Amino acid sequence: MRKSSYVIIATVLVALIVSGAFAGIYLLNPMISGPTSSGGVVRVVAGENFWGSLITQLGGTRVSVTSIVSDPNADPHEYESNTADALAIANAQLVIINGAGYDTWAQQLIAASSSPGQVVLNVQELLNQTADANPHFWYSPGYVNETVKAMYQDLVSIDPSHASYYAQQYAALNASLAAYNARIGEIKQQFGGVKVASTETMFVYLANAAGLDVVSPPAFMEAISEGNDPPAQSVVQFDQLIANGTVKVLVYNAQTVTPLTDSIKALASQHNIPIVPMTETVQPPDASFQSWMNVQLTLLQNALSQQAGK
Numbered sequence: 001m002r003k004s005s006y007v008i009i010a011t012v013l014v015a016l017i018v019s020g021a022f023a024g025i026y027l028l029n030p031m032i033s034g035p036t037s038s039g040g041v042v043r044v045v046a047g048e049n050f051w052g053s054l055i056t057q058l059g060g061t062r063v064s065v066t067s068i069v070s071d072p073n074a075d076p077h078e079y080e081s082n083t084a085d086a087l088a089i090a091n092a093q094l095v096i097i098n099g100a101g102y103d104t105w106a107q108q109l110i111a112a113s114s115s116p117g118q119v120v121l122n123v124q125e126l127l128n129q130t131a132d133a134n135p136h137f138w139y140s141p142g143y144v145n146e147t148v149k150a151m152y153q154d155l156v157s158i159d160p161s162h163a164s165y166y167a168q169q170y171a172a173l174n175a176s177l178a179a180y181n182a183r184i185g186e187i188k189q190q191f192g193g194v195k196v197a198s199t200e201t202m203f204v205y206l207a208n209a210a211g212l213d214v215v216s217p218p219a220f221m222e223a224i225s226e227g228n229d230p231p232a233q234s235v236v237q238f239d240q241l242i243a244n245g246t247v248k249v250l251v252y253n254a255q256t257v258t259p260l261t262d263s264i265k266a267l268a269s270q271h272n273i274p275i276v277p278m279t280e281t282v283q284p285p286d287a288s289f290q291s292w293m294n295v296q297l298t299l300l301q302n303a304l305s306q307q308a309g310k
Contacts, residue, residue, distance in 0.1 A: 042159050045092040047103040048076060049282045050138045051123070053289040055096060055151050057176070060169050062162050063155070066092075069103070070285045075256045077227060081105040090115050093158055096151065099124025100135035119154050126150050136280070138289075140205035141181050148173060180290045183297045184210050191304045197238065197247040197268075199261045200225045202280060207251075210300075215241055224253075224261060235260070242267050248307045249300070251276045274303035 044065045046052030052067030059065065066088050069076045089095055089106065090113035097106045099122045110120055123137050124130075127146060137143040152170040156163045184206070192211030198204065201221045207214045217237045223230035241247050242264070250268040252261055254277040268275055276299050282292045 042094060042155060043092050044094045044096065045088050047095075047097040047106045048138075049285055050289055050292075051096045051098065051147070053282055053287075053292075054144070054148055054173070055094075055155075057173050057288065058148065058151050058166070058169050059155055060165070062159060062165060067285075068106070070281055072255070072279065072281065072283045072285060075227075076280050077102070077225075077256070079103070079105065081109060085109060086113065089113055092118065094119045094121065094154055096121045097123070098135060098137065100129060100131055100133050100137070102135035119158060121147075121150055121154055123147050134201045134204060136202045136205060139202060141177075141184055141209050143205070144177070144289075145174075148177075176288075177290050180293045180297065183294060183301065187211070187297065187301050187304065190301075191308070194248050194304060194307075195246055196249045196251065197241060198250070199252040199264060200256065202253055203251045203278060215246060224256070224258070227256075230260070238264060239267060242271055242273060245271070247273055249274050249276060249303045251278055251300070253278060253280060255279050255281070274306050276300050276303050 041061070042059060042063045044052075044055055044059065044063050046055055046065060046067045047069060049067035049070035052065050052070070055063065056065045068081075068085050068088070069079050085105075086109045089109045092115075095106070095110060095118060097103050097110070097120065099107075107122075110118075123143070124133065124135070127137060127143055129137070137147070148170070152166055155166050159166075188209070188211035193213055195213045195215045196203075196207060197216035198207070198214055198221060199216070201218075202225065204214055204221070217230075217234035220230040220234035220238050223234070242250070247268070250265065250273050252265055252275065265275055276296070278296050279292075282289060
């Protein structure tokens, strides 16, 4: 896996240290009992800013949201938690994590804090996915809809006196997501069945929703996603798919550039195959989830149109 053993050990140590600190605080002040609200609003921590953007829009003025993984220049798979993260999670009333091995550090911090009354939304568990599933759930419009619904239900359960406000926010968010869903539908109608390639598994859910045929070797995509060297045969297969014109568009993860993915991009460019960059986290970090997705979908749609016009 992408996280090396020393990173995991460091995360556990942070969790243990913070857990011990909380225990000492509670002994000194028994009135402190775990998650607290900030100024009467619901305190929320999202492991990643794509979930953080959605809960921020859903909760509006009734929530205070902290998104932990948001650095546009970092690989989210390699994130290392710190004491500030542990404190934020311990004090949150609602914690949203991705699961499927994507944010194990957050699960460790949740377990270490043992905050009574805290609600934890694990997206992998919500979607009934296995721990070794493709973790990029936010690239599936269907999974996004399910997660947003669960977020809405969690906010109502935590703050029932403002249920009508959350219902209005939920309706507004669904309406705002309609344009992003519509563009996916357009791509499917216009380019369904077109063969595309991706350097990582990140794009697979979106490609499936848009009716595109991902032909890049699964072993290659999975290895790159996990920070490993792909099997030599998968590299040869990928190169052949590009060289022989099978692939019409190449999608790559702009946050996990490696010499091998650079060589794949160079080969695609050499054969005049459009290249579409996508990112794992919302870019720029202050953009909304749907505006970020719509920009990426527009790039994809334009690249597919470029090939169709040849």
